Amino acid sequence: MRLIILIPFFLTTVVVFSQNTVGTLLNTEDSYNGYTLLSPIRSTETYLINNCGEVINQWSSTFLPGASVYLLEDGSLLRTGKVNNSEINLGGLGGKIELFDWNGNIIWEYLHSSTTFSQHHDIYPLPNGNILMLSAEIMTQQEAIQAGRDPLLLSDGKLYNEQILELEPVGINQANIVWEWNIKDHLIQDLDINKDNFGIIENNPQLLNINFLNGGNPVANWLHINSIQFSETLDQIILSSRKLSEIYIIDHSTTTLEASSSNGGTYNKGGDFLYRWGNLEAYGKGTNANQTLDSQHYPHWIPDSLTDEGKIMIFNNGNSTGISSLEIINPPTSLPGEYIYNTTNGYGPLTSEWNYTSPIPTDFFSSILSSGQRLPNGNTLICDGDSGYFIEIDNNKDIVWEYVNPDTADGILSQGETPTTNFVFRALKFPLDYPAFIGRDLTPGDPIEINPDLSDCNLLNVLDYTLEKSSIKLYPNPVVDYLTIEYPKKINSIEVYTIFGKLLKKVRNTKKIKFSKMASGFYLVKINTDDGSITKKIVKA
Numbered sequence: 445m446r447l448i449i450l451i452p453f454f455l456t457t458v459v460v461f462s463q464n465t466v467g468t469l470l471n472t473e474d475s476y477n478g479y480t481l482l483s484p485i486r487s488t489e490t491y492l493i494n495n496c497g498e499v500i501n502q503w504s505s506t507f508l509p510g511a512s513v514y515l516l517e518d519g520s521l522l523r524t525g526k527v528n529n530s531e532i533n534l535g536g537l538g539g540k541i542e543l544f545d546w547n548g549n550i551i552w553e554y555l556h557s558s559t560t561f562s563q564h565h566d567i568y569p570l571p572n573g574n575i576l577m578l579s580a581e582i583m584t585q586q587e588a589i590q591a592g593r594d595p596l597l598l599s600d601g602k603l604y605n606e607q608i609l610e611l612e613p614v615g616i617n618q619a620n621i622v623w624e625w626n627i628k629d630h631l632i633q634d635l636d637i638n639k640d641n642f643g644i645i646e647n648n649p650q651l652l653n654i655n656f657l658n659g660g661n662p663v664a665n666w667l668h669i670n671s672i673q674f675s676e677t678l679d680q681i682i683l684s685s686r687k688l689s690e691i692y693i694i695d696h697s698t699t700t701l702e703a704s705s706s707n708g709g710t711y712n713k714g715g716d717f718l719y720r721w722g723n724l725e726a727y728g729k730g731t732n733a734n735q736t737l738d739s740q741h742y743p744h745w746i747p748d749s750l751t752d753e754g755k756i757m758i759f760n761n762g763n764s765t766g767i768s769s770l771e772i773i774n775p776p777t778s779l780p781g782e783y784i785y786n787t788t789n790g791y792g793p794l795t796s797e798w799n800y801t802s803p804i805p806t807d808f809f810s811s812i813l814s815s816g817q818r819l820p821n822g823n824t825l826i827c828d829g830d831s832g833y834f835i836e837i838d839n840n841k842d843i844v845w846e847y848v849n850p851d852t853a854d855g856i857l858s859q860g861e862t863p864t865t866n867f868v869f870r871a872l873k874f875p876l877d878y879p880a881f882i883g884r885d886l887t888p889g890d891p892i893e894i895n896p897d898l899s900d901c902n903l904l905n906v907l908d909y910t911l912e913k914s915s916i917k918l919y920p921n922p923v924v925d926y927l928t929i930e931y932p933k934k935i936n937s938i939e940v941y942t943i944f945g946k947l948l949k950k951v952r953n954t955k956k957i958k959f960s961k962m963a964s965g966f967y968l969v970k971i972n973t974d975d976g977s978i979t980k981k982i983v984k985a
Contacts, residue, residue, distance in 0.1 A: 466850035467497040475845035476819040483513040485867040486853035496901040498888035510538020511869040519546035519880040534665040536565035579607040592633030597662035629704040646728030650716035673744040678781040691743045693719040719783040729790035739763040742815040759814040767805040770816040771796040815870040832866030850893035858894040922983040925960040941968040
């Protein structure tokens with residue numbers, strides 16, 4: 445006997461929210477199903493959302509974000525906090541680091557802000573539990589001139605030395621500084637032989653020309669380092685200078701003493717640049733016509749096991765053209781981490797090997813902030829920071845997911861309102877099996893926006909029902925690695941949903957589906973055949 449029940453089933457192929465202005469605008473079965481972390485610049489809230497924009501978790505601070513935020517594998521949230529500082533004046537100012545547990549309780553905080561220095565923009569959680577931190581430190585006018593700065597290029601009467609400090613958290617509000625690097629130790633100038641750092645610019649690409657401004661103004665914030673990322677494999681750090689439109693790689697294996705010199709460490713170059721890219725003019729190997737980066741953000745090594753692993757992804761803001769792009773470069777190396785330098789042409793490559801721009805290039809432009817991220821399924825998540833707008837593109841560069849941040853300087857928007865001042869520094873998406881989620885209550889809450897519309901968002905509305913036992917069988921149940929479907933005819937597709945009806949994965953033309961990387965719990969499995977569909981409840985052991 446066959447029992448037939450009519451099941452209302454919402455579209456799962458392409459879902460478009462033409463009426464939505466904030467939250468999820470587009471969600472398709474080709475998007476990567478994960479949880480996205482965002483910390484709006486004008487808000488004290490940090491959110492973890494699913495593809496429908498429903499809040500999975502939320503953390504509240506009393507400080508606006510300094511910029512960056514990280515979700516750690518133990519479920520804690522590491523974030524920067526903005527502290528007022530009348531002496532250090534630059535966008536992305538922070539001054540404070542906070543660590544919250546999954547439940548929103550603050551478990552450690554650290555203040556790094558004074559009249560002479562401040563944390564800013566980015567931090568990075570190291571595998572050993574320490575934290576890399578960017579800090580701007582004031583060099584007085586006298587110190588800057590002695591270092592070789594042209595006195596006519598000191599309009600603020602001071603200069604910022606960019607530092608990297610490695611912190612070892614102690615107690616609830618202290619830290620030991622266990623490693624340090626300073627850009628002031630790696631400068632060169634060809635202005636005054638009687639001052640420090642005199643030399644030939646084009647013969648010393650490992651050093652930074654203290655008088656190169658890239659056409660900018662001679663202000664204290666001459667570099668504006670906006671990102672710090674780390675490669676555990678190489679033990680290297682990558683930095684981004686927005687003002688000079690360059691990225692730099694340095695050795696982290698040095699001691700603090702070696703980091704202040706040009707010797708020591710794995711690569712025996714001390715704290716000098718191992719590699720730089722984006723603006724050949726900065727070290728005398730080209731002109732502004734050769735510039736490949738423009739006000740970029742978030743250069744980082746693509747993690748192992750992902751498409752283009754080990755290469756460097758960069759969000760290129762493109763301020764001079766009004767066109768942003770996402771770029772991937774593959775620096776030429778002789779050995780892992782040892783970069784090839786051409787004495788004539790400088791550091792390669794000449795151009796990126798992959799990039800993304802909008803089909804109408806001017807439609808994609810963020811003058812500040814922003815990020816890109818390669819996802820486990822080969823898709824790429826892009827954060828257009830000054831619009832709070834996220835897109836996910838597939839291998840064909842087609843948009844498969846769209847989201848607009850509803851948390852603005854004017855408060856939380858209602859669905860249908862036009863977003864403004866909804867800036868986001870960076871957005872990152874995490875897989876459902878990320879260790880932070882193990883054993884957590886991941887029941888979706890309401891979306892961030894007021895009066896949300898989730899009428900179509902890969903929702904499955906079913907009651908469990910059965911067909912004649914001889915028609916179709918699923919085994920084993922509970923499943924550990926693979927679920928097998930026994931059915932005498934062709935199976936068109938198999939879809940797996942959470943018990944709440946969110947689509948997780950879909951495979952076609954097969955009678956097996958992999959469960960090994962999925963978390964333990966209940967799932968709904970829908971099998972589509974030419975004779976109809978059936979949905980079964982499955983337990984993942």
